Amino acid sequence: MEVDQFINIVYMISFFIIGTLFGSFFTLATYRIPRKQDIMIKRSYCTNCKHELSFFDLIPVLSYVFLGGKCRYCKEKISIRYPLFEIANGLFFLITYYLLGISWILFATLIIYIAFFLVIGSYVMKYKMNKQDPNIAYSKKGVFNVELLVAVFAFIIYYIATIYTTRNYEETLMQAKLRSDAMNLAVNILEENRAKGFEFVDNVNNENIKIDDRTYYYNLSVEEYEDISGDSNTVDLKRLQVDVSYKYDSKSYNVSFQTVIYEE
Numbered sequence: 001m002e003v004d005q006f007i008n009i010v011y012m013i014s015f016f017i018i019g020t021l022f023g024s025f026f027t028l029a030t031y032r033i034p035r036k037q038d039i040m041i042k043r044s045y046c047t048n049c050k051h052e053l054s055f056f057d058l059i060p061v062l063s064y065v066f067l068g069g070k071c072r073y074c075k076e077k078i079s080i081r082y083p084l085f086e087i088a089n090g091l092f093f094l095i096t097y098y099l100l101g102i103s104w105i106l107f108a109t110l111i112i113y114i115a116f117f118l119v120i121g122s123y124v125m126k127y128k129m130n131k132q133d134p135n136i137a138y139s140k141k142g143v144f145n146v147e148l149l150v151a152v153f154a155f156i157i158y159y160i161a162t163i164y165t166t167r168n169y170e171e172t173l174m175q176a177k178l179r180s181d182a183m184n185l186a187v188n189i190l191e192e193n194r195a196k197g198f199e200f201v202d203n204v205n206n207e208n209i210k211i212d213d214r215t216y217y218y219n220l221s222v223e224e225y226e227d228i229s230g231d232s233n234t235v236d237l238k239r240l241q242v243d244v245s246y247k248y249d250s251k252s253y254n255v256s257f258q259t260v261i262y263e264e
Contacts, residue, residue, distance in 0.1 A: 011102065012094055019093025020060035023086035026117055033122040049074035060086040105169060175248060179255065181211050182244045186257040189218060189242045194261055201238060201261065218244045237262050 028044055044053045051073040057063050064083040071078060093110065100106040193201050204220035223239045238261050245254045 011097060015097040016090040016094040017060075019090035020086040022093070022114065023089030024058065024060045024082075026089065027082060027085060029118055030122050033118070046071045046074060046076065048076040060090070100169070103169075171249075178214065178246060178248055179253065181214070182216055182246055182253070182255045183257075185209065185211065185216055185218065186242045186244045186255055189220060189244075190240055190257055190259050193220065193240055194259065198238065198261055201240065214246060216244055216246045218242055 031047070044058055045051060046053065048071060051071075054072075057067070057072055061083045064078060067078070069078050069080065070076065092113070096109055096113075097106060100109065201222050203222050204218070206217065206219065208215050208217045210216075219242070221241045221243075223241075225237045225239065239258060240261065241256065241258045243254060243256045245252060247253070
C-alpha cells in the first residue's frame with residue numbers, strides 16, 4: 001500500500017470517528033440548549049436516573065453495543081436512535097471528506113453544518129417541548145421523529161451544497177490546468193522557434209497538438225523589423241507572437257505570448 005493511500009484511509013477513519021463524536025454531541029446539545037443548561041463543561045448524564053456517565057459510557061456506538069442498549073446504572077433501555085444518529089453523522093463527515101478532500105471548503109462546510117444543526121435542531125426540539133411542565137421537560141412523543149427529520153434535512157441540504165461546491169471546485173481546477181497547459185505550449189513553441197535560427201523562423205497557421213486528449217490550436221505570426229540604423233534593405237530583429245486556443249465546456253479560450261529575436 002502506498003503512503004498516500006494509507007494516509008487517505010487514516011483520514012477517512014478519522015473523519016468518520018469525528019462525525020460520530022459530533023453526533024453524540026448534537027443529541028446532548030439539542031437536549032440541553034432549550035433547557036438553558038451547559039453543553040461544554042457539565043458531564044453527560046442519564047436522562048432517566050441523572051447519574052453522570054463515565055468515559056466508557058460515552059464512546060459513540062460502541063458503548064451502546066457493549067452495554068446492551070441499557071444504562072449501566074439504572075438499566076433503563078437506551079433508544080436505538082442515539083447510535084443510529086451517531087453513525088449517520090459519521091457517514092456525513094466521511095462522505096464530505098471523500099468529496100472535498102482536505103481543504104478550506106471541507107472545514108467551512110462542516111462548520112456551517114454544525115452551526116446549522118445546533119440552531120435548527122434546538123429550535124425544533126424546543127418547539128416540541130411540553131410547556132405545561134415547569135421543568136421544561138421534553139414530550140417524548142415525536143422526539144425521535146424530530147431528531148431524524150432535522151438530521152435528514154441537514155444531511156440533504158449540505159450534501160447538495162457539497163456536491164455543488166465540489167463540481168465548482170473541480171471545474172476551477174480543470175480550467176486552471178487547461179490554461180496552464182496552453183501557456184506551457186505557447187512558451188515551448190516560442191522557444192523551439194528561437195532555437196531554429198533567425199533565418200528559418202516563419203509563420204505557422206492552424207496547427208494543432210493534443211495534450212492529455214485535449215486539442216490545442218495555435219498560430220505563430222512573425223513580424224520583421226528594419227535595421228534601426230535606417231537601412232531599409234536589412235532586417236535585424238523579428239517579433240514572434242504565438243496564439244494558443246482551446247475549448248472547454250463549449251466555450252473558447254485563448255492565450256498569447258510574444259518574444260523578439262535578433263540576427264546575430
